[in-house]
Amino acid sequence: MPRTGLTTTEIKDKAVEIAIDQIRAKGFEKVRLVDVAKEMGIxxxxxxxxxxxxxxxxxxxxxxxxRNLDAKQDLLVSEKRDPLQKILTWFLNLHRMKLEKVKLDPELYKAFDMAAEEAKPFIQTHLSNMQSQMAKLVTEAINQKKIKKRDVKLVTDILISAGTAFTHPKLVAQHCDINRETLLVDTIEAVLKGLG
Incomplete structure (x- = not known):
């Protein structure tokens, strides 16, 4: 354990918390590691x-x-209810969480958007989690005969592609002043109807 009395994980977590506060207060361009360290007392x-x-x-x-976003979506996937409604809710949740971040935490969203552009490993993990979550929902819908029996990966790709206009970081930010939920619902429902 370091001289701070904190474990490595605790130091990282505390640094992230302080960085979040500083990004919100100053904008991410003005945050410096020296300032974060000073506030931590290291x-x-x-x-x-x-x-x-x-x-x-x-x-x-x-x-x-x-990770928090993915965890919330994992909870939805595990719910016991109509899989088509879960698919629709999955897209709405993803759209709303990103839209909320754009509106309430624009500086943090800028940092996220930069990471997304560079396709960092944790971004790839998130995309993989999205694919996995949707594949589980599609499998459930096929098993309950809500979607015609097809290749799960193909159906998953179709759905995620249809929802990208509402969940891609750049597009969420670009349209943040427009309520696009009705269009999102209509789009996903039309795709699900076609798949049914």
């Missing part, structure tokens, strides 16, 4: 042993948000 060298640079710290911030 040397910037000690913080650099956990985050090689500011980008790595911002990635940790975005990764935490995506």
């Amino acid at each position: 040397s910037h060298a000690a913080l650099y042993s956990h985050f090689q640079d500011k980008t790595a710290l911002f990635d940790a911030v975005s990764e935490r948000w995506l």
Whole structure:
């Protein structure tokens, strides 16, 4: 355990919390690892042993948000109710969580968007989680004969492609001042009807 009395995980978590507060207060361009370390009461060298640079710290911030988002979606997938309604809710939840982040945490969303553009490993994990969640929902819908029996991966790809206009980071931000939920619902319902 380091001299701070905190474990490595606790140091990383605390740094992420402080970074979140500083990003919200100052904007992510103005946050410096030195300032985060100072607020933690450790040397910037000690913080650099956990985050090689500011980008790595911002990635940790975005990764935490995506892990929480994925966990919420996992809970939905495991619910016992109509799979078609769960598919629709899955898209609505994803859209709403990203829209909320754009509107309430625009600076944190900028950091996330930069990571998404660079397809960082945690972004790839999130995309893989999305595919896995949707595949489970599609399998459930096929098993309950709500969707015609087809290749699960193909149906999953069709649905995710249809929803991308409402869930892609750039497009969520671009249309953040327009209520697009009705269009999202109509789009997914039309695709599900076609698949049924």
